Amino acid sequence: MVHRFLPIVLLVTAAGASACGGGERAREVHSTARAEVAGIGYTSDQLAQALLGEAPGYRRAGEPDSGEYGSLKAIQNAARLQRETTLDKPRCGRARPGGAVAGDVPAALVSFTGSAGRTATETLMGMSPADAEKQINARVPAGCLRFRTKVGSHWAEHRVVQTPRGDIGEGSRTVGVSTTSGAARTRTWYVVFRGRHYLATVSVFGPSVTREDAERLAREAHAQAERVLP
Secondary structure (H helix, E strand, O other), rough: OHHHHHOOOHHHHHHHHHHHHOOOOOOOOHHHHHHEEEOOOEEEHHHHHHHHHHHHHOOEOOOOOEEHHHHHHHHHHHHHHOOOOEEOOOOHHHHHOOOOOOOEEEEEEEEEEEEHHHHEEEEEEEEHHHHHHHHOOOOHHHHEEEEEEEEEEEEEEEEEEEOOOOOOOOEEEEEEEEEEEEEEEEEEEEEEEEEEEEEEEEEEEEEOOOOEEEEEEHHHHHHHHHHHHH
């Protein structure tokens, strides 16, 4: 099974929900469910050990989830919400910047909650340098920088901001989304960076989160992963 990597429709409508998905009791991962990429060697258990154990200003929301990417509870929740979401620009929902992430790659995810409705999530995925580089170089199409989504009877408006390629890890990109739904305004910033045979995403969500918040946490995540992964 193939899943879109951080599809934009999910990023802006489900960032809070998917980020909190890891806060539910994580399922136990048995040895038979441990995923490994041939020729790369990182297992989902190794990736889980390399996740952040703490994040300044946040508290961890339950135990990390690990296994095949498509089996992670937060990813499944996001996919379900995507199916329930109407997009005013359907072509944006079909776009796959950087290609797709196979559902069977080894992955691990941890979520954190903060005050005033803030959440943060880190995901590590075993990935070849070439595939990871595609994700770093991906761009949201110009026609998808503004769009609307509908979940149930509620519409929301979204604006996307993209930044030039960054220097976190062996290359990174940062994307921000501001969302307005009625009187409520929220922001999502996420950073995608690559290391040795892995790809990482760090996202922050809330009414007042900033690009600096996301990139600071991403640098901490990179330092932790480099300490742990061989």
